[in-house]
Amino acid sequence: MLSLFLSKRLRESKNHSGLFGFLSKASTIGVFLGVTVLIVALSVINGFEHQLKERLLSVVPQVSYQAPYDPIENWPEKVRLLESQPGVKAAVPEINLTAMVQHKGQLKAAQLKAIVPELHQNVSSIGLYTKPFELSELASNEILLGRGIATQLNVKKGDKVAVLIANQHAKNALAAPKRVSFNVAGFITMGGEVDRNLVIVNLAEIQSALSLSENTVTGLRLAVDDVFNAHQIAMSAGRALPDLVYVQSWFRTQGSLYQDIQMVRTIVYLVVFLIIAVASFNIISSMVMEVKEKQADIAILKTMGTQDKTIFMTFAVQGLSYALVGAFFGMLLGTVIALSITELFSLWVSLDGANPLQGVYFIEFLPSKLVISDIVVVLLATLIISILSSVYPAWQATKVEPARVLGGG
Template identity: 50%
Template sequence: MKFSLFLSQRFRHAKHENGFIGFIGKASSIGIGLGIAVLIIALSVINGFEYQMVHRLLNVVPHIEYEAPNAPISNWQTKIAKFEEDDAVIAAAPFILLNGMAQFKGKLKAVEIRGIDPKLEVKVSGIQTYIKSFELASLSQNQVVLGQQIVDELGVNLGDQVTLLIPQINEKSSKLKAAKKIKLKLVGIVKMGGPIDRITALVNLSQTQQILGFDSSETKGLRLKVADVFAANSLAMTLGYQLEDYVYVSSWFRKHSNLYQDIQMVRTIVYLVVLLIIAVASFNIVSTLVMEVKEKQSDIAILKTMGAKDSTIISTFMLQGLGQSISGIFFGTFIGVLLAIYIPDMFIWYSELSGKNVLTGIYFVEFLPSRLNLNDVIVTVSMTLVMTIIATAYPAWQASRIDPAKVLGQ
């Protein structure tokens, strides 16, 4: 093996009679390097979006919800206590969801009014992280917390009085009545990014109970936070059997599973496409080695007449091919890891330079997340090495088949 390594190094550093061979070899190495770099960066960004979805979006949106379409859920305090006895449930809280409009100085914005128990809500939701200068647990009956985009569109400031308009339906005629108006003081702003900022209006549960004519033990829905978010769909039905009320069962899969599935689909597509690119670059080494074998026929023949074994010739050219691949792997891994670490800062710099953030209002984050995973790097490098070994096997075997008598006799 040492002799094969020595020969491969001599062949690599020797001047080629045809410079085109060296050009193809370098192009193959660069192609492998760029493929690895792109794959590492792409997977890091995908990992970043997945991490942010689990620890940012799913930390705010309900994991499991039970909402009563008709009669309210009674004695919600007792039912929440029963839910929390289950080891799979971290916490539970009541809510009342209403659609309405927010009004300020003649401007209107559609909002999703969510009546919450402030002290219980902070246990099931991490939205407090995105509310500055106000403790959600202290939300009183005459106060409201709005999303940043609602605040921007209405032009309202902290301390201003905002009017919430809630549609009313005549139970006898099923026709709309005049909307109920409630004036509340804006005390907090949710700045998270994405749809949460566009629709969120948080008010005290007692406020929505008064609107619907409920007493303090009645609510329209219960929200659960579970330990395993990916088991929420199955847990929703299992835990729901504890309720005697007629409710709609929902989990985060219903509203946001398409986002998670899109992330996984993009991961698969990126793997396939970029690995195919790396495979093409790896198999370009075949062309390099075939021409190299053709050029070095006389050298190979002399080596064989001196007693070199076929295995020595095979390992020599496989090592030469691996040498080209390893240089590309090293270059690609270094560039890929470096860019994967700094790409969030680069995105911020680009957004500031261009004056436009392409992620604003589209996704649940307004920055480009990146999370480098060592396993992704190892798998990428390993698969590239495997493809290189496969690619170099045939030309190396062809080199060992050279007949010294035919070559030297010409």
């Protein structure tokens, strides 16, 4: 209690000193800004990772097997075989092709995905982004277009479009592409590259166009229990297939994005903790100068019988208080910004008219996910750095010799 009282008196008296007041405020502001930026940055990174897992990885294939030459026969049996493998939640058939979508003389390249509508929801949440149209109701003569494709071709619901597809399994390598007409049943509105590239049709129609039997497909797709272990599951489950297939997991298509997110997280930790460390060094410098100025007061306290540990705790608490005040208010501001940054970004985009995320990432908004453990880690790290920063000046205060200071020597 005596240490707290002395620290309070020192702080009150020091407020009259312009230089020390400025240094202490600069230290507090540095910690405040560092904690604020770190909480906001980590929340945004968590938001991107959450959107990657819950949004993108629920739509793009987590694991797929593609036939390079001969198509896959008797897909119902292969699906049951794959679903019996460890780590596999569900398996479905599909045909993936590069196609051209044509409407009124305009062409747009697209990734065509032919699916069994009533089964596809077992491995993908793309149906969430086709509302109000229900994916399970997709008829054989209907097509779902990505919103970006529809906008570029000026297509509206109910319009008729033609899809040109190459028959990669045709005996004649120079065979003319197949032309299939579809009615536009709805649109895929997910944001990002998916809207600009993906079209979905019924598997039966493409099987007919490619002269494949109803039990023949060119690919199988899996949903797995652990998306971050997808590659190992893909290799393990793929060994059960008797067919020659290319094995592909989301790590090959989206893995670089996940690695980028983790790299940015590491860089943010490093840079912002350096900012906090610099602010803590300001605490050291200001506290050392304060000890120099208060040598006479320290000497008087010692002559009155004050123990070294009391003096040590007085200055340690003094230095620690600067950081804790900054960390506390930084936590409050960082939390408020993290919880509202998505809306703030949308407001900024509406005022500026340009979206820096458009065409760059798989989403066109700034996500945020506040994780309590991140706040705890930030505050603990700040506390540890602040304690270390306060030790040396406090130790120096205990080395003051009353006889030399008060005696003028």
